[in-house]
Structure formats: C-alpha cells, structure tokens
Amino acid sequence: MGPFTRPPVVTTWRLFNRRSSMSRILTFQLAPRDQHEPNRSSTSLELMFDLATAVAVAAAAHGLAQEVGSGHVAAGATRFLCSFFMAWLAWANYTWFASAYDNKSAAFRALSMAIMFGSLTLAGGIHAADGDQPIWLALVGFIIMRLGMIVLWLGAANGDRETRPTALRYAAGIALMQLYWTTVIVVLPPQASLYLPLFVLGAFGELTIPALAEHKTATNWHRGHIIDRYNLFNIIVLGECFAVIAAIIADSKTPNLRHFWLAGLCSVIAFSMWGLYFDRKEQLLRRDLGSVLVWAYGHYAVFAAGAATAAGFAVVLATVAERAEVRAQSASLAIGIPIAFYLSALWLVRDRAIHSGAMQWLLMAAAALILATAAFAPHALEVTAAVLVAAAIARRHLHPHKADRS
Secondary structure (H helix, E strand, O other), rough: OOOOOOHHHHHHHHHHHHHHHHHHHHHHOOOOOOOOOOOOOOOOOHHHHHHHHHHHHHHHHHHHHHHHOOHHHHHHHHHHHHHHHHHHHHHHHHHHHHHHEEEEOOOOOHHHHHHHHHHHHHHHHHHHHOOOOOOHHHHHHHHHHHHHHHHHHHHHHHOOOOOOOHHHHHHHHHHHHHHHHHHHHHHHHHHHHHHHHHHHHHHHHHHHHHHHHHOOOOOOOOHHHHHHHHHHHHHHHHHHHHHHHHHHHHHOOOHHHHHHHHHHHHHHHHHHHHHHHHHHHOOOOOOOHHHHHHHHHHHHHHHHHHHHHHHHHHHHHHHHHOOOOOHHHHHHHHHHHHHHHHHHHHHHHHHHHHHHHHHHHHHHHHHHHHHHHHHHHOOHHHHHHHHHHHHHHHHHHHHHOOOOOO
C-alpha cells in the first residue's frame, strides 16, 4: 500500500455514506400533519401559489369577456368553464394535499415552486389559445403541475403507512387522468364536436379520484386551514371584479358621471358577494366524505361564477363604450347569470344544510329575482345591486350569532 493509497475500510465507509445520502434524497417522505393543530393558516408559499393561480383565473375571465362581447356567448362560456376547471383543479389538488402534508421542507417547497411554474405556463396557454389549434401551452403547464403532484403523493406514501394506500391511489389516478388529457388534447382541437363531451368525461374522472382514494382512509386535512384557503381563493376571484372596476373608472379620460355610477354599482355588487360568502363558522361543518366532496366541488361553481361576474362587468363597460357587439340586455345577462349561479352554489355548499324555513331559501330567491331582472327589466344593474345588499343584510342580521364579522 503506497503513501497516498486510502485504506479499504475508509474507502468502503465513504462509499457507504454516499449511497446512504443518495438513498435519503431518493426516498422522499412526507409525514401527515395534525388535523387539530391550533392556529393553522395559509403559509407564504401557499399565498404565492394563489398568485400564480390568479394569473390563470384572470386569463380565463378575460377570454370570456372578449367572446361574450363579440357575440360568441356559447363558445366563450364553454372555453371559460373548461379553462377555469383546469386552473381550479390544479389549485384544489395542491391545497388539500398541503393541508395534510406540508412539512416546510426544501423538497416540498421546490416541488411547490415547480407546480407554480406549471400554473403560469397553463395561464400562458389560456392567453395564447387559438380556437382551431390544440392548446399546447396549457397542456404543457398542466403536465408540469400533475407530475409535481404525483411526486408529492409518492412522498406521502413513503412517509405515512396508515394512509399509504390512499396516497398511492391518488398518484395512480392523477397519472392515468393525465394520460387521458394528453391524448384528448393532442388528438382533438377545441372546436371538434367530440372535444366537449370528452372534456366533461375527463372532468368526471378527475372528480372521482378523491372519492375512490379516500373511501376507506381519509387524509389528515385541517378544517380551519382548508376554510382559510378557500376564503382566499374567493378573494382572488372577487379581486378580478375590482380590476375591472378600476378599468371602468379609468376608461374615461375625464371624470364621467356615467362611468362612476357604473363603477359604484359594480363595487356594491362585489362587496355584497363578499358579505354573502364570508361566514367562516358555517363552512365545512362535517368531515364525512360525501359532505366534504359536495362542499369542495360546489366551490368550483362559486369561484367560476365570481370570475364570470368580473367578465360580465367588462362586457357592460364595452357596451357602454360602444365597443361590444351585444345589446344592453345581453350585457345585463352577462352579470345576472353568473351572480345567480354564485348564489345558487352558495346555497348548495352551505345554506341548505344550516338554515330552516324561509332563511334556507333566501339565496335561491335572490338568485331567481336577479335572473328575471337581468332578462326582462330595465335598470337591471341597479336592481341586482339592491337585491344583493338586501340579501346580505338579511342574512347577517337575522342570524347574527352565526355570522362571521371579519
């Protein structure tokens, strides 16, 4: 053995250490968090994730406003619902996972950032979508996000023996559905007659994954944390309304009473939608799988309706400025229909289970009145704002012991 030759024992020990380090890197583990952890709220990383998703939401709402303003209502609504579903689905997948497994490790943060990049790519794909071409960029963004989620679920399977089968079912389900989406988008352009039925079938498959994965063992999601996350997402979609309201005010180079009146009415509507939603203590009261799925999935309609309301504001502005190809009554429907869906979805996820008597039907009655007003009555925007204010006041003051005053 020469003077510069390492002893075999030392060489073997260093090689063993290197292999152990590599094994620790490859064996990504995420242990479950305590579902009763006190003072659990959204992290700064999750707020960053919300901002990335907000870009996709804004792109979908902008596209809807353009299509409706051009008179392509059916095509615009279909594209919006599909685009918004993909953005919401990716956000919901990550949110529920993080509620159960976020351990603040470097690996978890790196994967979260990769998923955020996928969300931004998805948003770019929504912006760049051409009705006659496959949505390549959106597909690439969605693939990035789903691959990140698969790795996270495999990490959960490695770190939690009790819910290992649940985590593996999630990983397998997401992988299979991503193969389905890739095939559909590569083979069919969005204008193909089979595209929408196959999209609906895929959406059904996605919504089936949690039902199949958690039917025996549920993950340790945190109720307060989930409510906080959904509250913040609703702020995002209502924030789209505020962006349009600012555009209404700025549309006239000089102070314009008509624009200020329109902006004021839209502000009242947005504030009322906020007031009707934020009853934190009345959200997600049960943990059984059926109730949780209705609450979680029903929020797709809540959030999509909020973003579509912002698009309706933009259509009304375009009508007032004589830049739209639709009449004033159609513009009123562009606001009335999504608000009616917003109230109906709130009834589904919350009020139908917590109220009785006349209060149980308050939101449904308001939705019907707003829809009828938008379709037939003059000054529909004024009436819509008044109905929403009355509903918000009635709901808070008739049951003050339940309302969240935040």
